Ligand SMILES: Nc1ncnc2c1ncn2[C@@H]1O[C@H](COP(=O)(O)OP(=O)(O)OP(=O)(O)O)[C@@H](O)[C@H]1O
């Protein structure tokens with residue numbers, strides 16, 4: 001069964017796009033067919049694959065504007081087993097026009113319905129706010145993956161705000177689980193890392209075992225438009241993403257078993 005995962009954190013620079021793209025590569029290399037959906041008007045995950053809205057025959061904005069079906073707009077095989085619904089700067093305008101529309105929060109969920117069954121996993125790269133596009137991401141998703149920058153002193157407060165937003169949605173009967181908090185930008189020697197690492201369990205959300213190390217190579221990979229997991233497959237960062245991919249797949253198995261036992 002397809003799992004749809006929103007990668008979200010309203011804090012800018014937490015690593016949402018980096019994690020979306022490199023996790024997709026790792027999942028694809030492990031043989032899992034994966035769709036990346038770039039809903040952020042900054043379209044960073046699209047750029048990280050070396051692509052641009054201009055280079056695509058269709059984008060996520062065309063889908064939101066009703067000019068294209070998701071299946072027609074997506075770009076296939078951007079890397080092994082990975083398709084991409086290309087991002088678009090016009091999504092900033094789309095968000096404004098959505099405000100006045102009926103079922104404005106369910107637009108993405110409806111648009112993805114016809115294509116998501118073709119994939120094992122769908123990863124949605126959300127913008128750095130809790131606005132209407134991110135809420136569309138939450139309603140389209142089964143689970144939310146929350147990257148946390150372990151060099152950001154305010155990361156704890158940011159994650160707490162995000163988790164409480166998810167709680168509010170659940171109270172409104174939106175079924176979206178917290179897949180986990182993912183420690184990104186990890187340098188274990190730093191005080192900020194140690195302080196955050198001690199504080200995070202108090203958030204009462206699953207803390208993933210895999211941790212993504214701080215590596216300058218992520219920035220270079222973005223400039224070149226080649227994800228680091230592709231560019232340096234033998235590096236520690238690529239290894240961390242393979243561990244993350246395996247952990248996420250194992251969590252799904254545990255979850256399914258628990259449900260089966262409960263039935
Ligand atoms: N583990 C890491 N090590 C070093 N640099 C990183 C790491 N993760 C992300 N970065 C860098 O931090 C910056 C922000 O990362 P990224 O764009 O993935 O974050 P984001 O949460 O998607 O940002 P935004 O909120 O703007 O969408 C980028 O320059 C990226 O290369």
Ligand SMILES: [Mg+2]
Nearest residue numbers: 016017040044
């Ligand atoms: Mg981003």
